[in-house]
Amino acid sequence: MSEAPHTVKSYEEELKNLNSNIIKMGGFCEEALGKAIQAITTRNSDHAESVIKDDEKIDKFETLIEQQVVNLIALRQPMAIDLRETVTALKISSDLERIGDLAKNISKRTLLLNENLPKNLVDALVRVSSNVQKQLKSILDAYLDRSSSMAMNVWESDEKIDDLTNLCMQEVIKYLKENEKNLDDGTHLLFVTKNIERIGDHTTNVAEQVYYLVTGEYLEGDRPKGTEPIVTGEK
């Protein structure tokens, strides 16, 4: 937010409130992702169940933010930085909501997995997810600090996540091929891996929004992409 406050205090309050709701919603998403990953790596069903239950909170934030944005546009006609605050809040909230959904989906699958997963798979998952968690934290910090350079960093590091996702997929595919009994767990793990990668994509979307919010410019050019995804048909 700009340093000088608005002449109309209630308008100032409404924008501040919108901003703090995004930050709170982002905090819940960070927590959901953290717990979902912990649940799958430490086999903690309580964590998984609480992620599933708490997703409702994140959904409610999305509805609240949408209402606040509609009210601001209808009643305040925001301009310039205020307009960008308002519009990006709407878009960021919908990416955060998806992140919440994906964390919930990971948790649902966690509850269906067997107790003992091979260590190499867990390690591969942790490598992707710790990067994604770091991204999510960075982009929420970038939003809070109105930092376009931090947003740019997050945007650029999506490539690494794509590469780690592919490595993790390869491990899971190997695991699937080892034994027919691995079919259930392996399939869930493929989806879990994909979900984590999708969360990374949503943080990249948020990075684009933060960059636009701060600079008024769109991040141009193609998104950095990792190596092409490995398809299951490979030898």
Added chain:
Amino acid sequence: MRKNGVNMIKISAKNVDVFYGKKQALFNINLDIEENQVTALIGPSGCGKSTFLRCLNRMNDVIDICKVQGEIVINDFNINDKGCDVVRLREKIGMVFQKPNPFPKTLYENISYGPTIHGMAQSKQEMDEIVETSLKKAALWEEVKDRLHEPGTGLSGGQQQRLCIARAISVQPEVILMDEPCSALDPIATAQIEELIDELKKEHTIIIVTHSMAQAARVSQRTGFFHLGELIEHGSTDKIFKNPDNTKTQDYITGRFG
């Protein structure tokens, strides 16, 4: 008129300073006004936007203590030159004011007055045509065609303002200056004037001073922001309202001023 995808410059203000007695009201204004575009001038009260507007048809001449320096070039001619014929100038550059100010005469006479003094009609028939065309362009014809010989002051506020616009365009000006033309009108009359502005820009270059930021955003393609007698920023309207370069502009349009 566009040449190579770039709008032609209709008016070019160069290093314009204005003084009221010892007090300087405008400081070194440099602004190009594009042809067949609507340029909005915004800024807080006393910022000099109306003073600047009044420079463009030398309305400041009527104020004894007012002194204008610098060049205002219209069609390659500096209107501040001694040789400038102010009556011809105001034929080319019409003006519409904040409060509708029809002459206390009939509708017909309100429109025919300008064309008469400029000798634009040779016959009654030609004058009838000018009156009809002007009222049609001002989107007033249908409402008043059966009462052309009634007093102009008998119309509603919005109709009176459109009458004043019809009066302004009756002498086929190249430029129309509007000083808060909607501030005395209701939202419906305002929308009609805004629609009219959109139409008129096809044939005229329009400069509008407005206190309504939303109106500036709606009607103009170019916007200039004045503050304390300086032109702080000017550029395309969408740039000014989405992502202005200057902090003062941003503070003003977002309501963070003072």
